[in-house]
Every structure is written in structure tokens, then in C-alpha cells.
Amino acid sequence: MAKKKKKTPGINGTSSADIAFMLLLFFLLTSSMDTDKGLPRRLPNPVPKDQKDKEDVEIKQRNLMVVLINSTNEVQCNNEIIDIRQLKDKVKEFVENAYNNEHMPEKIEMDVPFFGNMLVTKNHIISLRNDRGTEYQAYIDVQNELAAAYNELRNDVSKKKFGKSFAELDQEQQEAVMMIYKQKISEAEPRNYGGK
Amino acid sequence: MPELNTSSLPDLVFAFLFFIMMVTSMREVTLKVVFKAPQATELQKLEKKSLITFVYIGQPVPELRTQMGSETRVQLNDQIAEISEIQDYIAQEKSSMKEEDQPFMTVSIKADYETKMGIVTDVKQALREAYALKISYSAKPRIN
Numbered sequence: 001m002a003k004k005k006k007k008t009p010g011i012n013g014t015s016s017a018d019i020a021f022m023l024l025l026f027f028l029l030t031s032s033m034d035t036d037k038g039l040p041r042r043l044p045n046p047v048p049k050d051q052k053d054k055e056d057v058e059i060k061q062r063n064l065m066v067v068l069i070n071s072t073n074e075v076q077c078n079n080e081i082i083d084i085r086q087l088k089d090k091v092k093e094f095v096e097n098a099y100n101n102e103h104m105p106e107k108i109e110m111d112v113p114f115f116g117n118m119l120v121t122k123n124h125i126i127s128l129r130n131d132r133g134t135e136y137q138a139y140i141d142v143q144n145e146l147a148a149a150y151n152e153l154r155n156d157v158s159k160k161k162f163g164k165s166f167a168e169l170d171q172e173q174q175e176a177v178m179m180i181y182k183q184k185i186s187e188a189e190p191r192n193y194g195g196k
Numbered sequence: 197m198p199e200l201n202t203s204s205l206p207d208l209v210f211a212f213l214f215f216i217m218m219v220t221s222m223r224e225v226t227l228k229v230v231f232k233a234p235q236a237t238e239l240q241k242l243e244k245k246s247l248i249t250f251v252y253i254g255q256p257v258p259e260l261r262t263q264m265g266s267e268t269r270v271q272l273n274d275q276i277a278e279i280s281e282i283q284d285y286i287a288q289e290k291s292s293m294k295e296e297d298q299p300f301m302t303v304s305i306k307a308d309y310e311t312k313m314g315i316v317t318d319v320k321q322a323l324r325e326a327y328a329l330k331i332s333y334s335a336k337p338r339i340n
Contacts (some may be wrong), residue, residue: 134313
């Protein structure tokens with residue numbers, strides 16, 4: 001009865017370890033992929049305690065845009081209450097100053113890599129101030145609109161020059177674009193803002 | 197010599213997998229403040245997890261309300277702290293990092309969306325004093 005000896009061969013289980021390893025790798029990668037997201041900002045250096053308030057750089061009125069959020073979460077832009085949806089276009093108009101309006105930030109000639117000589121609103125400052133009673137969501141909304149305005153401006157100029165969106169550019173190109181539209185948001189208490 | 201029996205190898209790997217899964221979820225801090233992130237659209241990912249320090253701001257969780265009241269508080273690591281303690285906390289976190297990483301330290305402010313800005317401003321001032329200048333306002337993507 002030699003035929004009875006033949007059994008069905010067992011399933012080869014050596015590769016199931018590999019499958020389990022693949023699962024392990026997948027979980028390892030996805031668990032660290034769940035990173036935190038947010039709006040990155042940079043705080044100014046602390047003011048030395050012995051420094052007097054007076055010696056601060058004076059900011060020209062035309063270079064300054066004051067965005068104020070009051071305690072009832074209304075947004076004021078240069079002393080005028082506006083809707084949050086208008087803010088982005090206002091900021092874009094202000095930072096870009098396409099028509100060289102004399103009430104908008106002055107344009108300064110600058111040598112930018114890839115672009116050559118450009119007129120840039122280098123000295124503009126957006127001063128963001130809030131009341132102690134402002135809600136955090138309202139504050140984040142405004143920060144978000146400011147970031148959106150800069151992102152759109154950068155995207156526009158990238159599309160025009162390189163035919164790609166800002167995120168697709170390589171690092172040097174991104175730096176050049178960022179030189180043109182540098183994010184200048186001041187959150188600390190700026191003094192002398194209404195100077196001249 | 198008999199061949200090594202490998203049929204239990206997948207089980208070993210699975211045990212390892214479960215271990216990793218448990219450990220990664222265990223590392224999260226237990227929140228002592230109620231925290232619901234605000235929503236935004238222009239978000240950027242924070243790159244290296246080891247460089248990030250978290251500061252939570254919100255009302256104490258319901259279980260702690262009897263001791264703490266419902267006033268907005270700050271949580272550092274696993275405990276509720278005062279604003280004056282932030283500076284020490286940041287210094288401590290900074291010294292536990294590698295020296296070449298210290299300038300890249302980022303503080304992620306995880307504040308509840310209903311928080312009043314007063315306490316956030318206080319925290320920001322404390323961070324400035326502690327020279328933790330890179331911050332990120334934690335938010336989640338806007339739905340709709």
C-alpha cells in the first residue's frame with residue numbers, strides 16, 4: 001500500500017512571517033504619521049527689562065496695517081469694522097500694492113535671485129492686536145486669513161514665473177519667492193504706530 | 197539535524213506588533229483640560245516630534261472641576277500648572293534636548309477654541325521670556 005503514504009502537503013508557512021512584518025511596518029509608519037498640524041509663527045525676542053520704550057523703530061503710517069480683534073470678536077482693519085471674509089483681499093491688496101498707491105506700503109528695489117531687480121514692499125508690517133476677551137477661534141480665523149493672503153500671493157507669483165505652485169518649487173525658488181512676500185506680522189505691542 | 201520549526205514565527209511578530217501598537221498609544225499625555233482645537237485651512241505639518249513641546253490651555257475636565265473650578269488653566273506635561281511655571285518647564289525641556297537641536301525647538305500651543313485670548317497672550321509672553329520663539333498654533337483642518 002505505497003499509495004496511502006502520500007499526504008496532502010502542508011501549507012508553506014514561511015512567508016506568513018513576512019506578511020506579519022509588513023503589517024508591523026505599516027502600523028509603525030502610520031502611527032508616527034499622525035503629526036500635529038498648526039499655524040507656525042515666530043515670536044519676537046523678549047524686550048530687555050532696562051530698555052526704554054522710546055527707542056523703537058518708527059514705522060511709517062503707510063507701511064502699517066493695523067488689524068484689531070475686539071472683545072466681541074469683530075475684526076477692525078485700520079479703524080474700520082470689516083467682515084472676516086474681506087480681510088484676505090484687503091491684506092493681499094496691502095502687501096502687493098500693485099498700483100503703487102501712495103497710501104499703501106512703499107516699494108523698495110531689491111535684487112531677488114531668479115527674478116532680478118524687483119520692487120518689493122519690504123517694509124510693510126501687519127500689526128495684529130487683540131483684546132484679552134477675544135475668543136481663540138476668532139484669533140485663529142484672523143491668523144488663518146493672513147496666512148491665506150500670503151500663500152495666495154506667493155502662489156500667484158510662482159505660477160507666473162515658474163508655472164508651478166509655491167509648494168512644488170524647490171527650496172531656492174521658494175526662498176526667492178519668500179523674499180518678495182515676506183510674512184511680516186507683528187503680534188507684540190507695537191508702539192508709535194500712528195506716528196506720522 | 198532537524199529543521200527549525202518556524203510555524204510560530206508569525207505569532208512572535210504579531211506579539212511584537214501588538215506591543216508597538218500599545219506603546220505608541222500609551223505615550224499620549226492624559227489631558228486634564230478640555231481641549232477642542234480651533235479650525236483653520238492654512239495648516240502646516242510640524243516636522244520632528246522630538247522637537248515639539250506641547251502647552252495645553254483650556255477648562256479643567258469635569259472630574260477636576262470640584263477642586264479647580266471652571267477657570268481656564270494651563271497644562272504642562274501631565275499636570276495643571278501656573279503661567280509662572282512655564283519658564284522653568286521650557287528650560288527643562290530645552291536642556292533635555294540635544295544641543296544642536298535646541299534652536300529648532302517648537303512649542304505647539306494647543307488651546308481650546310473658546311479660550312479667551314488673555315491667557316494665551318500671557319502664555320506667549322512667558323514663552324518669549326523663556327526664548328522659546330518658535331511656536332505653532334495647533335488647529336485642525338476645517339470641514340466643509
